[in-house]
Amino acid sequence: MTDADDPTIDDEIVARARIHAREVISEHDLEIDRNALEWTVTTRARRRAGACRWNRADEVATIVLTRQAYERYDWETFAGVVRHELVHAWEYQQFGESGHGERFHDLAATLDAPRYCETFAEPRYALRCLGADCDWSAGRHRASKPVKAPGGYRCGRCGSDIEVEHVDSGRTWTTASGFGGAKAALGKRW
Template structure:
């Protein structure tokens, strides 16, 4: 046990995963100045997720915009504070990642929680990218499961998207263009 929580290498149960992850996130808040109220964050472990390592589940709020402080006082039931959100951690991702990648995933999700609690919403836009860089984390979390469909740029071969089931992007890929070269998409 370290600071009242099980050592990372000893995490076996979902409760231990939650405890270790909560403790790490509290350390990040203290050491890196992340403005998050953990009393308004619920935690869970997902055994079903295949595409996301973790996620912040939150209500969709009217008029919420990233970069504009949300008026929590105007929302019924908020009592001047953000409504709770849920940080859902994917067990399979934890098992697939090394400690550095899991810590990066948690810092990524903390950016989402911080944006949500301040602005009432969150995205992966410029403000997110800037904050992610300050916390030394990626804008998109590493994949931990093999995608059924991998779409690449037909010109440079760069990754465009991973999809785990058939969707319009997969079915109608000839209608889309890559952001890198503006080329058609190739299914790998």
């Protein structure tokens, strides 16, 4: 459970991914220019565990890793995501384009990387501490009691009130009536 702006875990993700990439590149003698490969972490991807962006002008590939996937997966699975995105980076650097075709498939198989981008389900609800100095949060897939009536619960870490967010819409509430109101207001989008 980390703060949305906590840099520590993002640094850890990038550090581990870079080390893994370096090992894979040297083990398979991949033609990837690591000086033209950048890494970043996002918390905004709702379903994709990773992505690779290509800057045509600079010829720099940027691998974007999703923090929630890192937190949810074991390292072996996440390392597969890193290798998958590495195949994209290789295609971009070598051919200026990338997809999930035969060429991709061949190298992905060699690297024991999944052929398709991993997807994962973002929790429907997020519980969050309202304490000024506390960064506790947690995801929930179902409308559990704290989701339905957060007013009856306190942050387990600091004792402050908590709020709930409906992740898809960004709507938040802190009480049982707030939950009812949000549900009614969202209707089919709930």
